[in-house]
Amino acid sequence: MGESRPEILPRVLSGTYDDRFSTVAFIGGGKMYRLARERLGTISDVLVKETPFGCSTPILFMEHGERRFFLVPRHGEREYRVTASFVNYRANIWALKELGVERLVAWTGPGSLTSGLRVGDLVLPDDLIDMTRHRASTFFENKGIGILRQNPTFCPTLRSALEQVLSEMALRHARDGVYVVSEGPRLETRAEVRALRAMGGDLVGMTLAPEAFLARELEMCYHPVAYVTAWAEGVGEDADASARPGPEEERQARIDETLQLMPEIVWNLLELLPTAAWACSCQDSMLRYKKRNLIDDDFHNWI
Ligand SMILES: [Zn+2]
Structure with missing residues (x-):
């Protein structure tokens, strides 16, 4: 866990943040913090940002050579503490906006709804089905705004940059996939998995909504x-034995192998984005809301 480095304790910031540290942030899951300590770069600061929606998760200021970026451990800084159902997505996204972030890349480890994807496979999902039920999913509760188109669901520029990075690194990856967001924290029943497949899902996880919206x-x-962490319940029961995820240690090893690639993907993407x-x-x-004078340019006034 990088014990040799001095520990930087999170500081709480309630006011505005004036510096321009970076415009890019990577949001990640539980293993990301461990990787950050070990390989992603040096942590120069850790900030908990107070927002109108509560406190953000600790946000790490990362430096690797000339590259600077934010790292956001979605489920808490120390360990997997906050399950996806209870992440304060609004506070996290608001805090990043306050810090000047313009581009967000979100890591997620879903299950696969099809046996065509293997554990450890990388996927660039191209759409979402939001099946969450108990999450605050908009900033705009009182303004009559926020009726936003979702096509394309994800940023096409980040998408082509990610495709270029994965291709240049010669990493096997699926170029599309529909990610179903379930409420959790429990996993899906066998019947739910069949239903999610029937509605067009390829992956099922708990984190991308409402984050993306x-x-x-x-x-x-x-x-x-996305990196596939398992087959969802009942998937691939008649699949060839060689395609199956295998015993638990083998499954974990495949996931770790993929996660070990993450720092290089991050660095290569940071290299590419400015161009x-x-x-x-x-x-x-x-x-369109600005054009109709319903809001001004300062997002603080949009809520
Ligand atoms: Zn974009």
């Missing part, structure tokens, strides 16, 4: 990178 509400680019042609409209998602 909240990012759009604050005009940020957002794209997920990417930004052709998306993510940063104008609220434009």
Whole structure:
């Protein structure tokens, strides 16, 4: 766990943040923090941001050579403490907007609804089905705004950059997939898995909604990178034995192997992003409300 480095304790920031540390953030799951300590780079600061929606999770300020980025351990900084159902998505996305973040890449470890994907496989999902039930899913409760199109669901510019990075690293990955977001924290029943497949799902996880939709509400680019962690209940029971995930140790080893690639993917993406042609409209998602003078340019006034 990188014990040799001095520990940086999170500080709480309630006011505005004036520095421009980075415009890119990576949101990740429980293993990400461990990786951050070990390989992703040096942690120069850790901040808990107070927002109108409560406190964010600790946000790590990361440096690797010349590259700077934020790292957001979704489920808590120390260990897997906050399950996906109870993550304060609004506080996290609001805090990142306050820090000046414009691009968000979200890591997620879903189960597969099909035996065509193997444990450890990387997937760039291209759409979402939101089956969550108990989460605050919008910033806009009192303004009559927020009726936003969701096509494409994820940022096309981040998508082509991620595709380029994965291809150049020669990493096996699926170029599309529909990610179903379940409420959790329990996993799905066999009947639910059949139903999710029938409705067009390829992956089932618990984290991308409302995260992706909240990012759009604050005009940020957002794209997920999924790594398959299991087959969902009942999937692939008649599959060839060689395709099955295998015993638990083998499954964990395959997941770890994929996660070990993460720092290089992050660094390569950070290298590429400044040169990417930004052709998306993510940063104008609220434009029509601005044109109608329902809101101004300062997102603080949108809630
Ligand atoms: Zn975009």
